[in-house]
Amino acid sequence: xxxxxxxxNGYGLYVWLSFGLVFISxxxxxxxxxxxxxxxxxxxxxxxxxxxxxxxxxALENSKIAQQILATNSKMN
Amino acid sequence: MFKLFxxxxxxxxxxxxxxxxxxxFFLILIIGLTxxxxxxxxxxxQGDSVRIMYVHVPAAWLGLACFAFITFLSILNFIFKIRxxxxxxxxxxxxxxxxxxxxxxxxxxxxxxxWGTWWAWDAxxxxxxxxxxxxxxxxxxxxxxxxxxxIVKVSSIIAIIxxxxxxxxxxxxxxxxxxxxxxxxxxxxxxxxxxSMLLPLLVMLLVFLLYGALIFLMKYKxxxxxxxxxxxxxx
Numbered sequence: 581x582x583x584x585x586x587x588x589n590g591y592g593l594y595v596w597l598s599f600g601l602v603f604i605s606x607x608x609x610x611x612x613x614x615x616x617x618x619x620x621x622x623x624x625x626x627x628x629x630x631x632x633x634x635x636x637x638x639a640l641e642n643s644k645i646a647q648q649i650l651a652t653n654s655k656m657n
Numbered sequence: 658m659f660k661l662f663x664x665x666x667x668x669x670x671x672x673x674x675x676x677x678x679x680x681x682f683f684l685i686l687i688i689g690l691t692x693x694x695x696x697x698x699x700x701x702x703q704g705d706s707v708r709i710m711y712v713h714v715p716a717a718w719l720g721l722a723c724f725a726f727i728t729f730l731s732i733l734n735f736i737f738k739i740r741x742x743x744x745x746x747x748x749x750x751x752x753x754x755x756x757x758x759x760x761x762x763x764x765x766x767x768x769x770x771x772w773g774t775w776w777a778w779d780a781x782x783x784x785x786x787x788x789x790x791x792x793x794x795x796x797x798x799x800x801x802x803x804x805x806x807x808i809v810k811v812s813s814i815i816a817i818i819x820x821x822x823x824x825x826x827x828x829x830x831x832x833x834x835x836x837x838x839x840x841x842x843x844x845x846x847x848x849x850x851x852x853s854m855l856l857p858l859l860v861m862l863l864v865f866l867l868y869g870a871l872i873f874l875m876k877y878k879x880x881x882x883x884x885x886x887x888x889x890x891x892x
Contacts, residue, residue: 585695588705594770598709598763599694602716606868609755613875620882627886644665645885648672 621649668881671874678871682864689864692857700854709767711857715865717760717785721823723753723869724788727795728820731813743809744884746816747799748876752869754792761785772836780829781837784822791819 588595628636628646639646693711700707727746734742764782765775776782798812830839842848848855 588708589699591704591706591708591770594706594766595694595708598712598766599690601762601766602712602759605755605759609751610868610872613872613879617875617879617882620879620886624882624886643885645668645881648668649882 689860713763720757731816780833
């Protein structure tokens with residue numbers, strides 16, 4: 581029954597290749613996008629850490645986004 | 658009202674939407690794949706090769722829709738100079754390119770058992786190939802050019818010229834004799850696809866839509882962080 585399902589009446593190669601290619605491309609693209617996002621988040625944090633204490637606390641006070649990135653990063657670590 | 662559209666509010670909304678999509682995506686994906694690969698019937702002529710439709714058609718529709726949306730925002734940005742549209746377009750274009758490439762590849766894999774050939778330079782296939790080239794030029798404009806103003810100008814021109822191709826893709830199967838079959842699903846008028854195939858197709862369309870939205874939101878979030886990083890001392 582499983583062999584029949586995989587064979588798809590002779591069209592298995594085309595059907596599975598189509599679904600497989602779509603799946604793999606989408607997963608790779610998702611992982612690449614996620615990696616870039618993480619890279620920008622960590623770059624942002626290192627810029628934030630390079631600021632003087634006064635500038636850093638001002639940035640954290642004024643920017644909800646900076647707070648959010650910092651919070652997300654601490655959760656992941 | 659304007660405060661509602663502030664960058665930080667958009668950022669929080671993006672985060673909420675990403676979490677929401679992540680929470681429902683796999684369930685809908687499993688439902689879609691079960692319908693597409695198991696529950697939907699084989700076609701009386703094409704047999705099981707018709708299942709390729711469930712990935713080919715949503716990819717092609719979204720490839721076209723992304724370019725139409727990019728053109729619409731490019732025109733608005735050209736006239737009203739709304740900076741956010743620039744970032745939205747930059748985030749959508751790679752998704753559109755991915756879907757267009759997938760539509761071409763899966764179309765080729767469907768063409769071999771159905772038409773007996775992987776590729777033919779007929780009107781529909783060629784116009785889809787041209788759309789892929791326009792996506793590549795559009796993305797290259799962002800990668801190779803310097804200066805936001807120049808990028809906006811060049812990318813908008815590419816999008817507007819490329820949009821001429823959209824009705825050609827849509828009506829190519831009616832204007833010329835092509836290997837590709839005419840549209841079976843119409844927005845206005847009855848659809849010739851049986852509900853047992855239409856339902857899986859719509860579920861798979863939802864899967865592709867959610868995936869596209871997820872990638873768009875992640876890319877848009879990256880753009881916001883990039884801008885914030887640039888102006889970190891001015892925060």
